[in-house]
Amino acid sequence: MEASSPLPSLRGVRDLLDSGEGTSVGIVNEALERADALDEALGAFTGMRAEGALEDAAAADARRAAGRTLSPLDGVPVAIKDNMVMEGEPTSCASRILEGFVSPYTSTVVERLRSRGAVIVGRTNLDEFAMGSSTEHSCFRPTSNPWDLDRAPGGSSGGSAVAVASRIVPAALGSDTGGSIRQPASHCGVVGMKPTYGRVSRWGLVAFASSLDQIGVFTRDAGDAALLLEAIAGHDPADSTSLREPVPRFSEELTGDISDLVIGLPREYFLDEGVDPGVLAAVRDGVSVLERAGAKVREVSLPHTRFAVATYYLIATAEASSNLARYDGVRYGRRAASATDLSQMYFLSRSEGFGEEVKRRIMLGTYVLSAGYYDAYYRKAQQVRALVLDDFQKAFDECDVIATPTCPETAFRLGEKTGDPLSMYLGDIYTVSANLAGIPGISVPCGMAGGLPAGLQLLGGPLQEATLLRAADVFQRLTSHHTAVPTAI
Amino acid sequence: MAVLARLSLTDAEVERLSTELEAILDYVETLEEVDTTDVRPMSHVLPLATPLREDRAAAPLDPQAAVVNAPESAGSAFVVPRVIDGEEEG
Secondary structure (H helix, E strand, O other), X not given: OOOOOOOOOHHHHHHHHHHOOOOHHHHHHHHHHHHHHHHHHHOOEEEEOHHHHHHHHHHHHHHHHOXXXXXXXXXXXXXXXXXXXXXXXXXOOOOHHHOOOEOOOOOHHHHHHHHOOOEEEEEEOOOHHHOOOOOOOOOOOOOOEOOEOOEOOOOOOHHHHHHHHOOOOOEEEEEEOOOOOHHHHHHHOXXXXXXXXXXXXXXXXXXXXXXXOEEEXXXXXXXXXXXXXXXXXXXXXXXXXXXXXXXXXXXXXXXOOOOOOEEEEEHHHOOOOOOOHHHHHHHHHHHHHHHHOOOEEEEEOOXXXXXXXXXXXXXXXXXXXXXHHHOOOOOOOOOOOOOOOHHHHHHHHHHHHOOHHHHHHHHHHHHHHOOOOOHHHHHHHHHHHHHHHHHXXXXXXXXXXXXXXXOOOOOOEOOOOOOOHHHHHHOOOOOHHHHHHOOOEEEEEEEEXXXXXXXXXXXXXXXXXXXXXXXXXXXXXXXXXXXXXXXXO | OOOOOOOOOOHHHHHHHHHHHHHHHHHHHHHHHOOOOOOOOOOOOOOOOOOOOOOOOOOOOOHHHXXXXXXXXXXXXXXXXXXXXXXXXX
């Protein structure tokens, strides 16, 4: 592939800017050039924001020259998943139904990033409306894994994971409804964090399943994740589910000491069957690193784990079928040209505009909410959800952090699972529970299995992001898995 | 079901979706094994109360900006195909 320089980490870019060795314009240009050189092979981006980004970068350089730098993110290039809106920019959700949509307003996360000087360089690819675990269900093209271009990067925030893993940008935002940040982070060898539900405002995030959706971050290490998360977290009056809780300075909580922590290993996540042995070995090694660093390790139990995927897919599709009712060809997006009456316009616009996986989920969600099936499916799932939460509450009485594999396997081949949706869903077994319970989780690279990255997932109680980041940071001070550069680019 | 979801599916789509949804519904039936007697259904992780704000006027989205993405608009209105037949209008 054409030569282009890999970008440093977020703090690496900040150091270049602080020391005067680099300018924001220069670094943003490098990011744009690298995207240009690599993205034909990767498909990580749905669109670049070259002109606007260079203007923002020039403004950041001017601020710095005047001694008015806004934050550690000032002048740093960041990519956003293409389901977060920004005024004057397209938002596609990788769906034909949003063809031509240009947002009239800006999401809270983008507003917060920009008010701290971060430069939005582009929008990243995703499974349509964030529904998928592979970034293959995009109306544009599938995204490839930079460790093996014939493999999927995971999803749905696959584009953001790949953009960070490929060193095109030092940091990116994603959204996580059932693992859509942590799973691609695991498959691509980067850090991905889903905060507590309500920690980050969802204003301007296109809704998939509103009781589960949460915005989070992709970076190369926990220190960078802390900086990015403290910039976007915090109460927002525009999102009624956003938490009125003070946000710690996460970056100042990385003390390097975890001797006070008890790490729980849920026995249901360490069964020998159903997990790639190489992944399991890497995760066990990861846990022993934390143990050597002073943490205590004990077994815990999350007995409803095996019901989590079924519970999740009932609740997520039910909420999705309601949320996606808004795509009707009236207010925005695509309208079928051939429709002659209103009803036909709804049917044709939606049928032409939505892809296969989205239709599948709308159908499932409509079914489980329909009269006669509501109690058996949706209500039952809401009850099991309460039991999943109860499992975590009991487990966190016995430990501070729960450690698990992020995924039962490494990155799978493109096309391997698209013909069997259920097998794709089952890969989410270790990530969906955190969304059902609303708790924070982080995936950290913990080694390789068969030449592909594996991820260690750390879960914490509500609002315990600082603890998770501290543990992940200690792990990365003692290991070098996160410095491995993808081999296929 | 497709009618409720306002989707018109081709015969091939109906056939494929029936098989796939059947497999998924078979799988989710494992939830029947869980005893949920007296368990309160949980719709949300947060104890949500409707937040109230001060009754103060704020600038809404400009109506022109609100219709700019509409496939068809007139002034600040969304235009849709005629719903009521003109001849029957009283």
